[in-house]
Amino acid sequence: MSDPESALHPAIPGDGPQSVAEILDPIVAEDPERLALVGRHGRLSYADLDRAVNDTAAVLASLGVGPGERIAACLPNDTAIVIAFLASQRLGAIWVGVNRPLAPPEKLHILRDCGARVHLVAGDLFDEIETNRADLPALKHVLVVDPDDAGSRWAGLLAECAGAPRPEVEIDPFAPAAIAYTSGTTGLPKGAVHSQHNLLMPGAVSRLTGNRPRPPRHGVVLPLTILNLVVLGPLCAFYDGRCCVAMDRIDALGVAEWVRNERIGSFDGVPTIIHDLLTHPDIAEQDLESLTEPIMGGADSPPEVVRLFRERFGGEVIIGYGMTEAPTAVTWSDGEVPPGPGLCGKPVPQVEIEILDEDGKLLPDGEVGEICVRPARGGAFAGVYTPMLGYWNNPEATAKVLEQGRYHTGDLGFIATDGNLYIRGRRNELILRGGANIYPGEVERALQSHASVEAAAVLGIADERLGERVVAAVQLEPGVQLEEEELRSHARRQLARYKVPDAIRFVDEMPRNAMNKIIKARLRDRFD
Numbered sequence: 001m002s003d004p005e006s007a008l009h010p011a012i013p014g015d016g017p018q019s020v021a022e023i024l025d026p027i028v029a030e031d032p033e034r035l036a037l038v039g040r041h042g043r044l045s046y047a048d049l050d051r052a053v054n055d056t057a058a059v060l061a062s063l064g065v066g067p068g069e070r071i072a073a074c075l076p077n078d079t080a081i082v083i084a085f086l087a088s089q090r091l092g093a094i095w096v097g098v099n100r101p102l103a104p105p106e107k108l109h110i111l112r113d114c115g116a117r118v119h120l121v122a123g124d125l126f127d128e129i130e131t132n133r134a135d136l137p138a139l140k141h142v143l144v145v146d147p148d149d150a151g152s153r154w155a156g157l158l159a160e161c162a163g164a165p166r167p168e169v170e171i172d173p174f175a176p177a178a179i180a181y182t183s184g185t186t187g188l189p190k191g192a193v194h195s196q197h198n199l200l201m202p203g204a205v206s207r208l209t210g211n212r213p214r215p216p217r218h219g220v221v222l223p224l225t226i227l228n229l230v231v232l233g234p235l236c237a238f239y240d241g242r243c244c245v246a247m248d249r250i251d252a253l254g255v256a257e258w259v260r261n262e263r264i265g266s267f268d269g270v271p272t273i274i275h276d277l278l279t280h281p282d283i284a285e286q287d288l289e290s291l292t293e294p295i296m297g298g299a300d301s302p303p304e305v306v307r308l309f310r311e312r313f314g315g316e317v318i319i320g321y322g323m324t325e326a327p328t329a330v331t332w333s334d335g336e337v338p339p340g341p342g343l344c345g346k347p348v349p350q351v352e353i354e355i356l357d358e359d360g361k362l363l364p365d366g367e368v369g370e371i372c373v374r375p376a377r378g379g380a381f382a383g384v385y386t387p388m389l390g391y392w393n394n395p396e397a398t399a400k401v402l403e404q405g406r407y408h409t410g411d412l413g414f415i416a417t418d419g420n421l422y423i424r425g426r427r428n429e430l431i432l433r434g435g436a437n438i439y440p441g442e443v444e445r446a447l448q449s450h451a452s453v454e455a456a457a458v459l460g461i462a463d464e465r466l467g468e469r470v471v472a473a474v475q476l477e478p479g480v481q482l483e484e485e486e487l488r489s490h491a492r493r494q495l496a497r498y499k500v501p502d503a504i505r506f507v508d509e510m511p512r513n514a515m516n517k518i519i520k521a522r523l524r525d526r527f528d
């Protein structure tokens with residue numbers, strides 16, 4: 001049941017669930033023994049999963065977790081993290097994923113900022129948090145979740161609550177349900193707040209329109225501590241009554257093993273994973289026989305990956321453009337237009353994409369401006385989509401990006417006459433050199449077109465005469481050597497002279513976040 005305020009919002013079309021709390025209910029009623037969730041430590045039917053969620057909800061409730069309370073988790077991809085997430089939603093609590101690769105100060109910032117009451121961690125991360133408890137006054141419980149340790153406190157609490165009934169909590173689908181922290185590529189991460197309604201929308205739209213692959217088994221290879229992966233993985237699968245496989249390895253052989261053993265038909269990955277999967281000498285074609293529709297996002301698609309994908313899967317790469325604040329993708333490519341520089345695809349049915357100039361005026365097709373997202377005003381999903389509720393405890397930042405029902409992404413791009421969106425880079429990364437606008441993405445693509453370049457990151461640094469100068473950090477393919485001037489000459493053949501980097505620094509490895517995005521702030525000191 002929802003709050004009276006919810007009556008002001010249109011329901012999700014179709015006959016599917018209207019809240020995450022009830023997402024399992026249709027299949028539990030119709031086909032309870034259907035396989036729902038697979039991980040390293042379990043294979044659960046929909047009935048098994050439903051019982052496990054109720055047991056975990058009872059444990060969390062005994063720890064004081066209720067509506068509006070924050071529960072954080074830093075756990076590997078496995079059954080436990082999915083169960084804990086669903087349990088938090090049945091309690092009306094607010095879920096916060098904490099990515100394992102973050103440094104301790106970054107994790108502490110998230111826990112402190114959201115005011116988590118309970119934090120679920122893998123065993124090797126307990127001391128990291130426990131030694132800093134004095135800085136986390138709201139945190140009452142840090143619990144190790146280790147499926148192999150039957151004697152742990154967590155295991156004991158689950159045993160005590162075995163067979164618990166479903167929580168008697170009225171759920172408002174439009175209330176805060178999860179906080180997804182931004183990647184923090186330009187500063188401290190901000191917490192984007194989403195409702196259960198927001199989190200269900202991609203799965204509902206996929207079911208009604210078929211705009212995403214829907215094989216019987218969908219794998220999740222990227223971390224489930226990232227909220228977007230929870231939405232695109234378990235929630236999309238469960239909305240359809242399909243099986244979600246929580247994959248706990250990202251190396252090529254590990255991914256191939258999961259695909260082969262569980263007959264996985266699709267997963268959301270990044271180009272490096274697809275590339276390694278298709279080029280590893282020890283992976284046979286039959287290992288990937290079931291994998292028919294992998295989806296690639298999180299980074300530009302290098303031409304070599306696109307070529308390999310075409311040869312293996314006989315079609316174009318499905319590319320999505322999205323953000324933490326959406327959540328997930330707001331565009332998908334449909335395969336009709338081959339992947340090209342900056343191609344992001346067409347808007348998903350529940351949103352409209354607008355391109356605005358610096359004065360907030362709508363720009364015509366083909367002109368570059370800020371990419372903005374708003375609810376669709378026509379069609380079956382008119383008015384159904386809701387942007388994020390705002391940034392947690394940050395009204396100033398919220399006011400800057402949410403205006404008149406639009407989310408201002410800060411990305412620059414344009415819409416072509418065929419309706420496809422093309423991205424040109426971040427607004428705050430736009431380089432102004434002597435009065436000329438330079439989009440880093442354009443320069444990066446030129447550099448990466450060299451056969452010896454694995455990755456490139458282009459920045460603008462201050463210059464007294466020009467305002468800014470163009471510089472680049474470049475990671476070469478393993479075992480390759482390349483002179484700076486040779487790479488600059490390569491760039492001159494594709495770019496106007498003023499766009500060619502004045503300085504190039506070669507790095508052994510790019511600093512990246514959990515979504516494979518390069519953290520450019522960590523490269524600036526190389527150009528001081």
